[in-house]
Amino acid sequence: MIKTISIENRWIGILLLFYFFGTLGIALQEYKNFFLPLTPLNLLLTLYVFYKVNNDFSKKFLILSLLIFLIGFTVEAVGVATGVLFGSYSYGDLFGFKVFETPLVIGVNWLFLSLSSYGVVQYFTKKPFLLVIFPSMIMTALDFFIEPVAMKLGFWGWENSVVPFQNYVMWFATSSFIHGLICFFRPKINPKISVVILLAQFVFFVALYFLIT
Numbered sequence: 001m002i003k004t005i006s007i008e009n010r011w012i013g014i015l016l017l018f019y020f021f022g023t024l025g026i027a028l029q030e031y032k033n034f035f036l037p038l039t040p041l042n043l044l045l046t047l048y049v050f051y052k053v054n055n056d057f058s059k060k061f062l063i064l065s066l067l068i069f070l071i072g073f074t075v076e077a078v079g080v081a082t083g084v085l086f087g088s089y090s091y092g093d094l095f096g097f098k099v100f101e102t103p104l105v106i107g108v109n110w111l112f113l114s115l116s117s118y119g120v121v122q123y124f125t126k127k128p129f130l131l132v133i134f135p136s137m138i139m140t141a142l143d144f145f146i147e148p149v150a151m152k153l154g155f156w157g158w159e160n161s162v163v164p165f166q167n168y169v170m171w172f173a174t175s176s177f178i179h180g181l182i183c184f185f186r187p188k189i190n191p192k193i194s195v196v197i198l199l200a201q202f203v204f205f206v207a208l209y210f211l212i213t
Helices: 007-027 029-054 059-082 105-122 128-153 165-185 191-212
Strands: 089-091 156-158
Touching: 007 029, 007 191, 029 105, 029 191, 059 089, 059 105, 059 165, 105 128, 105 165, 105 191, 128 156, 128 165, 128 191
Parallel strands: none
Antiparallel strands: 089 156
16 A cells, blocks of 8 residues: 655655755765855755644744744844854855845744744643743754854854854843743644754754764
């Protein structure tokens, strides 16, 4: 008996293939310059697949999404301009179009990471306190693995090439604020796509850490 693949699994499969070939392409020196500029496309595809699988296009959820995007982008823009929040850093050109020296797609990154980390924790608990703390811990831990690879690839750079501890403190603080907002809206998020996105991000950066650093 032939089992048909659900639309949900097809989209997840496409996303995983994109991450696989992206990781492979960036790791291979001869293809690196072709794949790196596709980074914004990867972020947008990740967000698109999240929404396709999560299948919540209600006004309430879209308002929440816009708020998360704006918070993530604004914090980054202020951070880049002042060096006060995360420390002194600047973005390269690989993320595409910038406003106030900050790529617009960085808001997309905050958006799908916030919703995905919330979706994973929401599967195990409904307690508001845990739905703020645990997703924020997940995002901060993920940033720890992202930082060395991001610097190596030229996504962004830190003053003296050192990631300050305040970066992780601010990641946790911003994530906590965002997840507090998510708790207020109380969306129901698909845990499957949430796990897939977080694992894809984790494997992507950990694999590249060993392959290019």
